[in-house]
Amino acid sequence: MLRPEPSDRVRPRPATFVAPGAAPSAANHHTGSFAGLPSAVAALAGAGGISDSELVRRALAGQHDPFAALVARYQKRAFWIAFHVVGRIEDARDVAQESFVRLFRSLEKYDFARSFYTWFYRIVMNLAIDHLRKIRSGAANSLDDIPGGLADSREAPADAPMELEEQNGRVWQILEKLDPKFRAVLVLRDIHGLSCREIAPILKITHATARWRLHKGRQVFREHWERPSGGEA
Amino acid sequence: MNLDSCERVLAQLDWFVGDDLDAAAATAVRSHLRECVSCRAEAGALQRTRNTLRAAAEAACRGVDEAMFAAMHDEVMAAVRDQEMRDAAPPSLLRRVLPFAAAGALFVVGWTVVRHWVPPSVFDREPIGTSVVAPRQAHPFGVPALPLRLLSDDSVEEPAADGLGAGMMGRWRLRTLEGVDATAPLLPPPVRREH
Ligand SMILES: [Zn+2]
Numbered sequence: 001m002l003r004p005e006p007s008d009r010v011r012p013r014p015a016t017f018v019a020p021g022a023a024p025s026a027a028n029h030h031t032g033s034f035a036g037l038p039s040a041v042a043a044l045a046g047a048g049g050i051s052d053s054e055l056v057r058r059a060l061a062g063q064h065d066p067f068a069a070l071v072a073r074y075q076k077r078a079f080w081i082a083f084h085v086v087g088r089i090e091d092a093r094d095v096a097q098e099s100f101v102r103l104f105r106s107l108e109k110y111d112f113a114r115s116f117y118t119w120f121y122r123i124v125m126n127l128a129i130d131h132l133r134k135i136r137s138g139a140a141n142s143l144d145d146i147p148g149g150l151a152d153s154r155e156a157p158a159d160a161p162m163e164l165e166e167q168n169g170r171v172w173q174i175l176e177k178l179d180p181k182f183r184a185v186l187v188l189r190d191i192h193g194l195s196c197r198e199i200a201p202i203l204k205i206t207h208a209t210a211r212w213r214l215h216k217g218r219q220v221f222r223e224h225w226e227r228p229s230g231g232e233a
Numbered sequence: 234m235n236l237d238s239c240e241r242v243l244a245q246l247d248w249f250v251g252d253d254l255d256a257a258a259a260t261a262v263r264s265h266l267r268e269c270v271s272c273r274a275e276a277g278a279l280q281r282t283r284n285t286l287r288a289a290a291e292a293a294c295r296g297v298d299e300a301m302f303a304a305m306h307d308e309v310m311a312a313v314r315d316q317e318m319r320d321a322a323p324p325s326l327l328r329r330v331l332p333f334a335a336a337g338a339l340f341v342v343g344w345t346v347v348r349h350w351v352p353p354s355v356f357d358r359e360p361i362g363t364s365v366v367a368p369r370q371a372h373p374f375g376v377p378a379l380p381l382r383l384l385s386d387d388s389v390e391e392p393a394a395d396g397l398g399a400g401m402m403g404r405w406r407l408r409t410l411e412g413v414d415a416t417a418p419l420l421p422p423p424v425r426r427e428h
Contacts, residue, residue, distance in 0.1 A: 033299065035299050036299065036303030036306070037303065067310075071306055071309050071313075072306060075302060075305055075306060076302055079297075083297075084290055089294060089296060089297060093305060093308075096305065096309075097305070097308055097312055100309045100313060101309075101312050101313060104313045104317070105320075164288075167288075167289070168288070168292050171285055171289035171290075187290075190283060190286055190287065196253070218282070218283075221286065222279070225282050225285065226278075
């Protein structure tokens with residue numbers, strides 16, 4: 001029997017992905033410290049008693065700091081989700097920034113009965129997948145020609161063996177080849193730890209479809225991974 | 234090990250490794266794995282693939298640190314303020330004037346076209362029934378057009394043999410009845426009485 005998954009509203013599932021360099025968060029989708037931000041914004045962002053919905057409400061009333069606090073809460077998550085989908089730091093920054101601008105513009109459409117992060121992740125995911133498709137359609141940007149894929153933009157710890165770096169490069173190469181719809185589910189479930197119940201509304205698909213895509217995505221990823229390196233091209 | 238139970242476990246293995254099974258099902262799978270070498274190997278392979286993916290995703294990225302996120306926050310807020318100003322700003326002079334300018338231009342063009350146009354007089358037309366209208370080339374109802382002819386005595390055709398003729402209005406039928414009326418016995422002439 002599959003584990004019954006709680007609905008969004010009952011319990012925001014702790015994300016399993018810990019952003020490198022960010023303090024892990026126990027029970028929230030927003031991660032980490034708010035260093036370098038104005039103290040009022042940092043205080044709002046870090047206030048456990050103030051929900052995301054409350055911040056939206058205050059932002060709608062015309063205050064600036066609550067929206068800045070929402071950005072502080074979600075910018076790392078937005079960046080990392082975008083990064084794992086598009087695979088490039090600069091692109092991920094663009095996607096995250098555009099997501100917040102979209103969020104700001106559509107703030108009054110927010111349905112307070114639904115969870116904020118589902119709504120916001122949907123914005124991020126849509127933009128990231130669009131961006132990925134654009135990258136792939138541009139022949140000049142084809143990543144299939146780059147040996148090692150995205151390994152050049154990533155840095156392994158100084159003491160890490162070369163092997164690990166190569167391994168990570170291969171993982172990114174495989175992710176690059178994965179259909180965006182499989183990649184999106186794989187990123188959200190296996191990297192960011194969201195449940196299929198949470199993923200379904202984010203991607204606007206049914207729970208069954210989310211599960212099928214996850215299963216299929218894992219299968220395709222594994223097939224590529226277990227293929228000898230030479231057969232990866 | 235029972236092959237049937239292996240098949241069942243293999244079908245659940247992906248969800249077991251992904252921690253998506255409920256406690257009872259997970260316990261069943263776990264106890265099977267303790268006994269079955271081949272299923273255990275398969276579970277290990279799934280687990281390793283997952284770990285590899287996670288490890289690659291969590292590997293440090295050059296330039297991604299707290300400073301980058303602080304800068305990103307500033308950029309986002311600047312973009313949002315920009316957007317806010319754009320939304321709040323009254324439409325530019327050009328955008329306000331443009332609809333009126335377009336309407337004015339349309340009026341001038343319309344006026345120049347219409348100014349010298351004289352509607353054709355009804356007296357310029359051919360009197361009705363004096364001309365033979367040429368057969369039309371286009372037939373809106375898909376039937377060949379017949380040339381319209383002047384309705385005169387010469388052109389009136391004989392009714393069909395059955396006396397009913399053709400035509401929706403039953404004109405021939407009426408004409409035939411006229412003939413029938415003619416053969417009906419006449420009433421006797423009124424008798425003049427002498428007083
Ligand atoms: Zn077995």
